[in-house]
Structures are given as structure tokens and as C-alpha cells.
Amino acid sequence: MTDHGKVRVIAMTSSRDRPLLLRHCIMQMARQSYPADHAIYINAFKEDVARIRRDYETILGDLGNLPGVTIAYGPHKSSQGDHLAHIDAELLQQYDLLLKIDDDDIYFSNYVEEVVRDFKERAWDYSGSSSDGYLNGARLVPQQLKSLGLTEEDHELGIPEVMPPTIALSRKAALAILEVEDTGAPDDFLWRRHLGKIPGMKMCVRPQSNYIYNIHGGNVSTRSFFEA
Numbered sequence: 001m002t003d004h005g006k007v008r009v010i011a012m013t014s015s016r017d018r019p020l021l022l023r024h025c026i027m028q029m030a031r032q033s034y035p036a037d038h039a040i041y042i043n044a045f046k047e048d049v050a051r052i053r054r055d056y057e058t059i060l061g062d063l064g065n066l067p068g069v070t071i072a073y074g075p076h077k078s079s080q081g082d083h084l085a086h087i088d089a090e091l092l093q094q095y096d097l098l099l100k101i102d103d104d105d106i107y108f109s110n111y112v113e114e115v116v117r118d119f120k121e122r123a124w125d126y127s128g129s130s131s132d133g134y135l136n137g138a139r140l141v142p143q144q145l146k147s148l149g150l151t152e153e154d155h156e157l158g159i160p161e162v163m164p165p166t167i168a169l170s171r172k173a174a175l176a177i178l179e180v181e182d183t184g185a186p187d188d189f190l191w192r193r194h195l196g197k198i199p200g201m202k203m204c205v206r207p208q209s210n211y212i213y214n215i216h217g218g219n220v221s222t223r224s225f226f227e228a
Contacts (some may be wrong), residue, residue: 004115007116009036010095014082015103016043019059021216025103030066034113036099037068041085046075077092080187089175098174100188102165103122106212108133114208115168126195134213145213157196160205163213164188173201186208 015022022042029038044052053073063069072086083100092098097119101107105216118127131145147161167188169177173195180194195201 001113002059005106007096007119008094009034009097009112009116010101011036011038011081011099011101011112012087012092012102012224013038013101013103014039014063014079014085015040015041016076016082018103019056021065021164022103023060025101026063026066026069026192028058028107028109029101029112030063030069031109032061032107032189033110034116035068037095037143038066038070039086040069040071041082042071043076043082044073044155049073049075059155070224071082078180078184083187084090084113087174089178092174092178095174096171098169100165100169103216107167108210111201111210112135117208118204118208119168122202122204123170124202125170126160126192126201126203127206128160128166128170129163129206129211131163131166131213132209132212136215136217140212154196155191155218157193157201159192159196162205163211165213166206166209166211167191168206176201188211 023051042056074085133140133142150161177191180190
């Protein structure tokens with residue numbers, strides 16, 4: 001690990017058409033009890049990128065000096081392409097952990113700290129957790145969500161049941177997902193399948209959550225469950 005045993009963490013967030021939610025995401029990551037750099041890719045349809053950049057520079061302008069926060073703008077690619085648009089091997093070599101952070105969910109202020117604690121104790125390569133209930137509109141539902149669904153092949157590969165927005169990767173796993181063929185499938189699906197087929201890749205469920213899933217009607221997977 002870098003810096004004499006200190007775990008260095010980078011969070012990645014892909015965002016499109018959610019300026020208010022993204023602003024909240026940046027601020028809640030900035031308030032984490034354990035520091036994490038935050039790489040954000042704001043994407044739009046190609047013809048809208050210049051306008052979106054102007055809008056977001058106004059909306060997020062006062063947050064630009066937050067330490068460790070980098071914001072890039074560009075065209076929408078794919079689920080995986082948007083998440084990795086500003087992530088490369090040279091960057092990942094500087095970090096021990098890569099966290100997938102969605103722009104529309106709740107991560108409590110000790111979220112990163114507990115991820116790091118579990119990583120130091122168990123030295124996994126791929127991990128995630130359940131959700132401590134979920135928001136549906138304005139209503140908090142106290143039902144634990146373990147995942148958004150695994151396939152029979154996932155189970156055969158021994159892939160743990162976790163919520164995709166809680167995925168955390170070691171440097172080894174993070175570098176490995178750079179090699180994944182982008183078929184247009186969801187990023188978490190591509191990553192877990194690829195990593196599950198690599199010998200020696202340790203995959204775990206973290207017992208701590210500190211995370212709440214948010215159903216708001218704009219979700220890719222669960223919009224049909226939204227209650228206005």
C-alpha cells in the first residue's frame with residue numbers, strides 16, 4: 001500500500017442529466033470521515049456537451065476547490081465507457097482502492113472509512129454490501145436490498161450478492177476491468193463476470209453497509225418501482 005500503509009482511495013462517478021443529485025453526491029463524498037479523491041465524468045449527447053459544461057460550471061462552481069475532486073466533460077459512451085472515461089492504468093497505480101459511487105444514492109459519512117477497514121482486515125479484490133433500506137420517493141422503506149439480481153452463471157462463478165453502487169475494487173481488480181470488452185451491458189455486470197473468471201480474485205460481501213439505495217424514477221434498473 002502507498003504512503004507507509006495508508007490506503008489511498010479514489011471514487012468514480014458517472015453522471016448525466018442529474019445536476020442536483022450530483023451536487024449532493026460531491027458534497028457527501030467531501031464529508032467522508034476517511035479521505036477519498038473523487039473523479040467525476042459528466043456526460044451528455046455529443047451535441048449537448050458544450051451547453052452542459054456551461055450549466056454545470058455554474059451549478060458546481062463553488063465546489064471546484066474541494067481537494068481531490070476532478071470533473072471531466074464529454075459525450076455519452078456506454079455504462080462502462082462513462083465510468084472509465086477518465087480512469088486509466090497510470091491513475092490507478094496511485095491508489096489502493098477504486099470505489100463505484102452513484103450520483104443518486106446516500107452514502108453515510110463513515111462509508112469510505114468502513115470500506116477501508118474491511119479491506120485492511122480481509123484483503124479482498126472485489127467487494128460490496130447490501131443497502132440499509134431504500135428510499136422510494138419520499139418514503140424510507142426499511143427493507144434490506146442485497147442486490148439487483150444475479151444470474152445462474154453469476155452464482156456458478158461464486159460472485160457475491162451485492163448492490164452495484166457499493167462495488168469496491170482493489171488495484172489488481174481495478175486494473176483488470178480496464179481489459180473488459182465493452183458490449184454495452186451494465187458496467188457492474190461486465191466487471192463481476194470478468195473478475196469472477198480470473199483465478200485468485202478474492203470476492204467478498206462487506207458486513208457494513210452505511211448506504212441507502214434511492215428509487216427516484218430516473219433509475220436505469222428500478223424506475224418501474226417508483227412511487228410518486
